[in-house]
Amino acid sequence: MAWEWVAPVATGVSGVVGVVFTWYAGHQGRKHAEKVAQQGTASQLALAREARRAEVYSEISTLQATLHAMLREEYSVKPLPIVSAPEREQLVRQIISGTARISIYGSEAVQQAFIAWTAKAMNLLNQGDDIEQSAALKELDDATARLRWQMNKELTS
Numbered sequence: 001m002a003w004e005w006v007a008p009v010a011t012g013v014s015g016v017v018g019v020v021f022t023w024y025a026g027h028q029g030r031k032h033a034e035k036v037a038q039q040g041t042a043s044q045l046a047l048a049r050e051a052r053r054a055e056v057y058s059e060i061s062t063l064q065a066t067l068h069a070m071l072r073e074e075y076s077v078k079p080l081p082i083v084s085a086p087e088r089e090q091l092v093r094q095i096i097s098g099t100a101r102i103s104i105y106g107s108e109a110v111q112q113a114f115i116a117w118t119a120k121a122m123n124l125l126n127q128g129d130d131i132e133q134s135a136a137l138k139e140l141d142d143a144t145a146r147l148r149w150q151m152n153k154e155l156t157s
Contacts, residue, residue: 113147
């Protein structure tokens, strides 16, 4: 009878189905590989940002320590040391550089704390002996503690 056509057609259909499913599986594999690569890149980028943020926060902590060393040398016994013009210029440059870095890498909370700390530091640098030393240094210490707490909170969370 006319059943001779069934075997070649079934073979052809199963071949086409095999090709289609093989292509589909390959397509899914490529999409999965692309997603994994994108996730890896995003993860590496996030790690790089976090490392840069930690580096900037470390630089800010160093700046704070430098300023405190200049302004706090036995402040309860002696008046505030007079910061020379080159030292003051260098500190102002470091503060400006820190402000730029904090604005790029720091969170909003750290930016706010840094602005408050900068205002206290500049107040001490600009007024020297004209201000109440212990109160001004206490305000600077409080602003420093708030800034360091905020930076540590972000880096350890």
